[in-house]
Amino acid sequence: MSKLTRPKIFIDGEAGTTGLEIKNRLKALPVDVLSIASEFRKDEHARKEHYTQADLVVLCLPDEASREAITLWQGLKAEGSSVPRILDASSAFRTHPDWVYGFAELSENQAKYIAQAPLVANPGCYATGVIALLAPLVKNGLIPADFPLHINAISGYSGGGKTMIADHQHNHGPDFELYALQLNHKHIPEIMHYSGLTRKPVFVPSVGHFLKGMIVSIPLHLDTLSAHPSLENLSTLFSNIYNHPHNPHHYVRVCPSTSRLNVDVSHLADAMEIHVHGNENQAVLTAKLDNLGKGAAGAAVQNISLMLDLEQVPAFS
């Protein structure tokens, strides 16, 4: 596509929580956003028409609706229509071999793969924090792939979309709630796949009565790791990765350890902060992000910019 043409983007699910957040951020980019009148937003004919006109379609739909959207896209492709590239915000295709995982910081080449892929899966919000912490440790042999891990996390209620937002804003949902206590949260497959884990971690997410913000925390007994790394070793490893030139826009940054960490993400924009806290023998690794920012819409805009070769918007001003 010529740099002189403004790319066309259609957000399927633009009226939902993630769709609205993405639409808002796209106002700052040199793109045209195509829209369907609200009463036709689930009409197949109208959606097909928008798919064929767009350069990129962002799916902001529940998993099942995303799968149906891809069936529609495949149908258009089979009949020879021009088809857009796809960025899917749902968890339907995140470990599918035909899709590229949209976490640009995953490796030195990941941003390049995202830039070239026809189908990109935006990562899950919790998975973004967990993978940022664990993938470097497994890759560098500090944690064995079968290490028994425990992961705790808390999210603001916007993570549960329109239904959970309404529950909290109209019925004052619970102040704090653990969930997915069958230990089968839908982000576990992508967490294992992209962190390189072979043993399923115990993942305990929770949700609190606040709109947005997320902390993922992973406790570690350092003396159970054969390399017995220090906090400084861990922090240096993360800094070398996330402050590397292949990651120039600082969507992930390594911060000094603290004794307290709150979930206020108002200063973060679309970035994620990671910390290594603890003492000589014990550590707790944390990732703090906005579930609607780097956990959803911010990551989506980072991926859209890569896919359309737009100038990257830095996460920090």
Ligand SMILES: NC(=O)C1=CN([C@@H]2O[C@H](COP(=O)(O)OP(=O)(O)OC[C@H]3O[C@@H](n4cnc5c(N)ncnc54)[C@H](OP(=O)(O)O)[C@@H]3O)[C@@H](O)[C@H]2O)C=CC1
């Ligand atoms: N909220 C978050 O923090 C995050 C969400 N995600 C993922 O993004 C996706 C969207 O979630 P979210 O925005 O929170 O959800 P919402 O429930 O807020 O919005 C979903 C939107 O999809 C629309 N929709 C549902 N089914 C169809 C369909 N068959 N055809 C067309 N539109 C449809 C809904 O329409 P209607 O208005 O009629 O209900 C609604 O507007 C999900 O897969 C979610 O898991 C990912 C990361 C974080």
Ligand SMILES: CC(=O)N[C@@H](CCC(=O)OP(=O)(O)O)C(=O)O
């Ligand atoms: C608080 C809350 O309910 N959060 C959602 C995760 C939001 C998210 O990341 O959804 P995707 O996997 O579709 O990206 C949940 O646990 O299902």
